[in-house]
Amino acid sequence: MSVIDGQVTPGPGGLCQKGWTAGELLRHPGRLTTPLLHGRPVSWDEALDFVAARITSCEPDEVAVFGGGGLTNEKAYALGKFARVALKTSQIDYNGRFCMSSAAAAGNRAFGLDRGLPFPLTDLRGADTVLLAGSNPAETMPPFLRHLEGARLIVIDPRRTPTAERATLHLQPAPGTDLALALGLLHTAVIEGVIDKEYISSRTSGFDDAWRVAAGWWPERAERVTGVSAADQRAAVHMLAGRSYVLTGRGTEQHASGTDNVSAWINLALALGLPGRTGSGYGCLTGQGNGQGGREHGQKADQLPGYRKIDDPVARQHIMDVWGVDWLPGPGRSAYELLVADDIRAMLVFGSNPVVSAPRASGVVDRFKALDLLVVADFVMSETAAMADVVFPVTQWAEEDGTMTNLEGRIIRRRKALDPPAGVRSDLELLQGLASRLGVGEKFPVAPVEVFEELRRASAGGLSDYSGITYERLESEQLHWPVPSVDHPGTPRLFLDRFTHPDGLARFIPVDHRGPAEPPDEEFPLQATTGRVLQHYQSGAQTRRIGELMKAVPEMYVEVHPDTAARAGLASGESAHVVSRRGTVTAVVRCVPSMRADAVFLPFHFPGDGRANLLTNPALDPTSRMPEFKVCAVRLERA
Amino acid sequence: MRRVVIVGYGMAGARLADELRRRDQDISITVVGAEPHAAYNRVLLSTVVAGTMTPESTRLHDERWADEHRVDLRLGWEVREVDRAARTVVVGRAGGDPEPAIPYDALVLATGSVPWVPPAEGLTEDGRLAPGVVAFRTLDDCAQIEAKAGKGMPVAVLGGGLLGIEAARGLAGRGCLVTVVHPVGHLMERQLDPAAGGVLARTLGKLGIEFRLNSMATKYLPGDGLILDDGTHVPAELVVVSAGVRAETSLAVRAGLTVDRGIVVDDALRTSDPRIHAIGDCAQHPGTVSGLVQPAWDQAAVLADRLTGTDPSARYRGTSVVTRLKARDIDLAALGDVHTDVDCPDSEVLCFQEPSRGRYAKLVLRDDRVTGAIVLGAPDAAATITQLYDRGIPAPTDRLALLLGRALPAEAASPADLPSSAVICRCNTVSKGQIVSAWRAGAESLPQLAEATRATTGCGGCKDAVCGLLDWLGASQPAPA
Incomplete structure (x- = not known):
């Protein structure tokens, strides 16, 4: 798509309402154009000096960085380097932890590599x-559906979503029971004789162990747990x-068993012989603009650029050489743990x-209030920016290269299509300004192309x-x-010859159903699930301004x-309280006959006492550290 | 270190060993199993008979399991006596000399059950099943059935309960000519009312299975068949006995434990000797019925919580049973109390019958909750009603929808019938009214409408609807000036 005079013109893929209206934000009256120090407009120098001085008074690991999956590769890379080189802190993570971390962990353990789709999108046609x-x-990424026009759709969702309405088959499991369903499907595939035995023996390992778990999930048992009929x-x-x-998408990934959930779907795909072949496969659908690149270049607590592991000595040495340093911090804590850590x-x-976006949001607010310093870089006054000691006004999509x-x-x-308003600087300039005050300014170029040239060297190998x-x-x-050299054509399809594990085989992972971390009970008899609506994006900080x-x-x-x-004594249009062990949300009731009677749905885009995340359960996946956004126990009351 | 000895390596014993080790890495676990091979999943035996699964794929553990989980596994061993005073079990290889006794802190009997064989003359010889007669209980039984049952061969199944019907369906699927002999007037009388049993028999009849109801076999003629109590003859080259089971309690009886139909246990799964426990088919607990795996698995979890001290307050309160027939082309679920009449004053009872299409549904509700149901031939409804029953969710006000099972998509409405506010393009929130206005303002083609309203520019899914509106507008409205 392109922008001419702030007007958006779509590319061939199509746009939804969010895309059509994105230009409105560029010149929105709520646009931040000056740094704010305790709410007072100040110069960039004053704000930068203040922040640098406060940081200097802290021990390195008392300073934390929280990044985003919407940042360009250059910014994500620079942010990870800034944390480790300028701040010397191990405490960096990002909101992608709340997004695709379960799929990433499961992809890594099955294939030895995590790339959302290991094949071009157009293959889906x-x-x-x-x-x-x-x-x-159909709501989160409408133009994507154009790639699915020729296919029969099986949609797995507790709700009858607009996507489910287009499905040939909609399976509607109870919230938090995806893993049991995936096990039931694997079992059914075996007894129906549709598994690919030749593929399983030549291209995978571990089927027997995975089967021994799935053998206990005959379809009638899976039906009883999930509500999806054996037929x-x-x-x-x-x-x-x-x-x-x-x-897979967030619905199956954002659970305390999210990694295992995805492993169960991959096991099913492997048993059917789908991955690593032209014309079939497994993939994960990205949740944020740069969800993929954002997790490859170092803003994740356990990673260095090039999707390297931070605890791998060879990887550390390579990155230290590129960065010209002789020391790097080790792995830090995951997103939610970082947001509520009382030593930061x-x-x-x-x-x-x-x-707005973190689970058990009230706990995050309390923790932010207790900080000595909260710094937010944004282009609108988000709910988090409104709490900050210092707010930096930064560029947005149409105003930057990358x-x-x-x-x-x-x-x-x-x-870059437009010059930013006066007073606005890019995140790279902000990082450079802070780094120079911390004595390492020369390591932080501000031109995106220079950062990208360094990223190339850092990701090499x-x-x-x-x-x-x-x-x-x-x-x-x-x-x-991967594109390992300038004459390499790139790798549209991964795994066609071998998977990335040293033996070249994909691995079945034996995983079993655990159920939601917080089952419903008499006090909280309903299950709440959260998600997006078409018109809004993420915490709504941008879309609520349009x-x-x-x-x-x-x-x-x-x-x-x-x-x-x-x-509950409620009718459509009335105001209700949705109550969990962690908080209360006020919301207008919409009666939807296709909902399960034991479940409610809340969009997560709204602020204040409409924050769905006041309710959500911060139970974390043991592998990916993903919080359980998608199911918690609640009750419904009249407001 | 506490020593747990488990007698029996079937679904209950194997599960308990897994549950114990999951909770406690140190506890000493000994499992004594009479069969020579690893535990297997008995629930899957009907799929082995039906030929859709191999015996090997029903194994619960592989050969590395005992070593990897540090379990002292004695395959092909038997426990001969329990010395309750010394707290040891006397053991040996099947038929062999006694081996050193095994001491225990906690002993768990998971000895399962044995098939009940109807008292027909000739079915057994010297206490064993006669040649040509096979039980339907173990993997070895299945191997025998597989080896003997050929296409076109007459086979009799003794017993029209759940397992008998699963066996009969599997055999019919292999091409056998199956006759089910059942002593009661309708099939699966424990779970079904007579009308449902009738619909089920009719459906099975279409699959080629014949029935002799209200009939007992009195005599077995090897290679020929069965003589029934009314004097008639049922041809059979193979007789499969599936007439029920009885708890295997002989060891418990010899040990002097309280035994009724099974080994009597309390909510802590203790027998009359508090150091000895029983789970699975051999145990008798008021909250369960035997012959199903779910109670055994629930009991194993409770007992593991207690024996490892993970949760000393864990108690087994019974298992709500949902009977689900596992037989190709037949979808049957039965749960709760189904023997309530339609005109019973304290319950709401719904009934739907369509025998010609194999459909039958009966629902018993009390205070809006499902307390019993039979659902035959309606898979969606079966799944939904089971969820309502298990989770205690109030039934939908629309009872008819309950019998349908799922919210069906509404019929596509004609563009003319849609209200003006109906959203046509969801991606861009474009209503029918906006499209009509744009058309009236001169946007008469799809590209013009897309340009004017952005409809169809997102996922493209509304293209058909927008074209429908264009046709309707063109046909029914005066052309714009």
Whole structure:
């Protein structure tokens, strides 16, 4: 898409309402154009001096950095380097932890590599069947559906979403029971004889151990736990045999068992012989603009650029050489743990709004109030910025150069279309300003192309190798990583010959169903699940400022089955309290007959006492450290 | 270190060993199993008979399991006596000399059950099943059935309960000519009312299975068949006995424990000797029925919580049973109390019958909650009603929807019938009214409408609807000036 005079023109892929209206933010009256120190407009120098002085008074590990999956590759890379080189802190993580970390962990352990889609998006056009586990692209990524027009859809979602309405088969499991369903489907695939035994023996390992768990999940047992009929399970596996894709989204990933959930879906895909072949596969659908690139270049607590592990001595040495340092901190804590850590004194937030987006949000607010220093870089006054000691006004999408890596691992050039308003600087300039005050300014270039040239060297030899990519090549080529040299054509399809594990095999992971961390009980008899609506994005900090979007979806609501609403004495349009052990949300009731009677749905885009995350359960996945956003126990009351 | 000795390596014993080790890395676990091979999943035996699964794929553990989980596993051993005073069990290899006794702090009997064989003349010889007669209980039984049952062969199944029907369906699927002999007037009388049993028999009849109800076998003629109590003859080259089980309690009886139909246990799964426990089919607890795996697994979890001290307050309160027939092309669920009449004053009872299509549904509700149900031939409804029952969710006000099972998508409405406020393009929140206005303002083609309203520019899914509106507008409205 392009921007002319602030007006958006779509590319060939199409746009939804969010894209059409994105230009409005560029000249929005609420746009931040001057640094704020305790709410007072100040000069950049004064703000930078203040922040640098406060940081200097802290021990390195008392300073934390919280990044975002919407940052360009250059910014994400620079932020990770800034934390480790300028701040010398191990305490950096980002909101992508709340997004795709479960899929990333499961992809790594199954294939030895995590790239959202290990095949080009356009491959989906040739599919017979696409299974979407916990994904609602008709609202979250509408243009994506154009790639699915020829396929039969199997949609797995507790709600009858707009995507589910388009499905050939909608499986509606109880919230928090995806893993049991995936095990039931694997079992059913075995007894229906649709597994690919030749593929399992030649391209994978560990099937027997995974099967021994799935053997205990005959379809009738899975039905009892999930509510998905055995007949539908049989129908699903027969539809999947052939040229099919299994794709996961946040619905199945944002659980305290999220990594295992994804492993169970990958196990199913492997048993059917889908991954690593042209015309079929497994993939994960990205949640944020740069969700893929954002997790490859070092803003994750346990990673260094090039998708390297921070505890790998060889990786550390390579990065130290590129950065010209002789020391690096080790792994830090994950996003939620970082946000509520009581040994952190200063927090720097980039491209994120955790006051709205983090689980058990009231606890995060309390913790932020106790900080000595909260710094937020944003272009609008988000709920988190409103709490900050210092706010830096930074550039946004149409005002900066850089690269993003999309869900298929393809690197996309973002070109500057407009000059930013006076007073606004880029995040790279902000980092440089702080770094120079901390004595390492020369290590932080402000030109995106210079940062990218360094990123190329840093990623060289890593799993996500960008060393062969140049801004120039991106003018004319479609490059999917890894691109290990400038004459390498890129890698649109991974795993065709071998998977990335040393033995070349994909691994089945034996995983079993655990159920939600917080089961419903008499006090909290309903299960709440959270998600997006079409008109809003993430914490809503941007989309709630656009008139057209707010007109369409103006306020917090809760979707409830009409019977459940009636039992609570509520009708459509009335105001309700949704109460969990962690907080209370006020929302307008929307009666939706297709809802399960024991579940309610809340969008997570609204602020204040409409924050869905006041309710959510911060139980963390043991591997990915993903919080359990997608299911918690609640009750419904009249407001 | 506490020593737990488990007698029996079936689904209950194997599960308990897993649950114990998961909770406690140190506790000493000994498992004594009479069969020579690793535990297997009995629930899957009907799929082995049906030929959709191999015996090997029903194994619960592989050969590395005992070593990897530090379990002292004695395969092909038997426990001969329990010395309650010394707290040891007397053991040996099957038929062999006694081996050193095994001491225990806690002993768990998971000895399961044995098939009950109807008292027909000739079915047994010297206490064993006669040649041509097979039980339907173990993997070895299945191997025998597989080896013998050929296409076109007449086979009799003794017993029209859940397992008998699963076996009959599997055999019919292999091409056998199956006759089910059942002593009661309708099938699965423990779970079904007579009407449901009738619909089930009719459905199975279409799959080629014949029935002799209200009939007992009185005599077995090897290679020929069965003589029934009314004097008629059922041809059979193979007889499969699936007429129920009885708890295997002989060891418990010899040890002097309290035994009724099974080994009597309390909510802590203790027998009359508090150091000895029993779980699974051999145990008798008021909250459960035998022959199903879920109670055994629930009991194993409770007992593991107690024996490892993970949760000393854990108690087994019974298992709510949902019977689900596992047989191809037949979808049957039964749960709770189904023997309530439609005109019973304290309950709400719904009934739907469509025998010609194999459908039958009966629902018993009390205070809006499902307390019993039979659902035959309606898979969606079965799944939904089971969830309501298990989770105690109030039933939907629309009872008819309950019998349908899922919210069906509404019929696509004609563009003319939609209200003006109906959203046509969800991606861009474009209503029918906006499209009509744009058309009236001159946007008469799809590209013009897209340009004017942005409809169809997102996911493209509304293209058909927008074209429908264009046709309708063109046909029914005067052209714009």
